[in-house]
Amino acid sequence: MRNTTNTSRDSNRYAVILAGGDGSRLKSLTRAISGDDRPKQFCPILGGKTLLDATRERVRLSVPTENTYFSLTAKHEKFYQAALWDVPERQRVVQPENRGTATAILYSLMRISVEDPDAVVAIFPSDHFFTEDEKFMAEVDSASRAAELESQSVVLLGLEPDKPETSYGWIEPAASLFGSEPGGISRVARFWEKPTRRAAEQLMISGCLWNSFVMVGRVAAFMEMFKRYLIGPFSMFDISKKMLRTSQEKPLIRAIYSWLPDSNFSSDILERAAEMLMVKRVAGVGWSDLGEPQRVLGTLKDLGIKASWSPALAA
Secondary structure (H helix, E strand, O other): OOOOOOOOOOOOEEEEEEOOOOOHHHHHHHHHHHOOOOOHHHOOOEOOEOHHHHHHHHHHOOOOHHHEEEEEEHHHHHHHHHHOOOOOHHHEEEEOOOOOHHHHHHHHHHHHHHHOOOOEEEEEEOOEEEOOHHHHHHHHHHHHHHHHHOOOOEEEEEEOOOOOOOOOEEEEEOOOOOOOOOOOEEEEEEEEEOOOHHHHHHHHHOOOEEEEEEEEEEHHHHHHHHHHHOHHHHHHHHHOHHHOOOOOHHHHHHHHHHHOOOOOHHHHOHHHOHHHEEEEEEOOOOEEEOOOHHHHHHHHHHHOOOOOOHHHHHO
16 A cells, blocks of 8 residues: 655645535435435445545545545534544535535635645545555546646546446547557547437547546646636635635635535536546546446445345345
8 A cells, every 4th residue: 555644745735525415316225224314425335334434545545634625515414523533624624505516626625725725636526436446546646747747737537438338427538649548648629428328339439438527636727717617606715715714714605605506517617628628548447436326236246245235225
């Protein structure tokens, strides 16, 4: 296992783990496992470990623990207080309401930018599974170095597909000299969201990639995307930035969230900002997005895990 002591090389590297979603598509699964409606990230779905715990362990391989922030939602407090008992308050970004992934990312980035305007930040969903955690985080390290050099770009990690999946988003890389090589980095041509079976087959043939929604960039590069494509929410946070990390933050954030509409980072930002994006080709890390019950069951089957609750879910 790699050592992630806080050296001068990685002291400006940060992570945001997105753990504020409601996980509505997995309600049947969470009820079967835990007997309540807790969100999937707080459920021990695979091997007795929660998805959030697994994500924390994975991120720890690359990012110092003191630089790892958690995007949370206030109504889940009884779950995250226990799960994150060892995480200081400064690293908990608690939203008064869930307003979608774009708002969750924006608030977290604003908090980090107050602490370190030069931060290089990696964004991680909390509902992913990898069979090769160390290999994947080595790819994140490589993407971080690319983001440090290409300071105005955000680097997405695109997974080489092994089937024409129709429920994932896809990334079409722009043509480049080495972009089709393993680990290669290209500009982004466009996104394809949940294509038809025929379209997915063609995307796979043409070298397109699954969008993992893991991305790395300088905090300023992320902020520029918000400034261009989600100007209203960005402006509200930006003019209030000096009040973050003060006693005025909680009432201020409640006021801001009361005005904000729901916003999706993929559709409202990424799909409009292709010229600011790069994609790194990643293979052999055994990735699955555990966003749907049948995908969870498929992963358990692949791992040879027989969960006591899975027959009830399948039924």
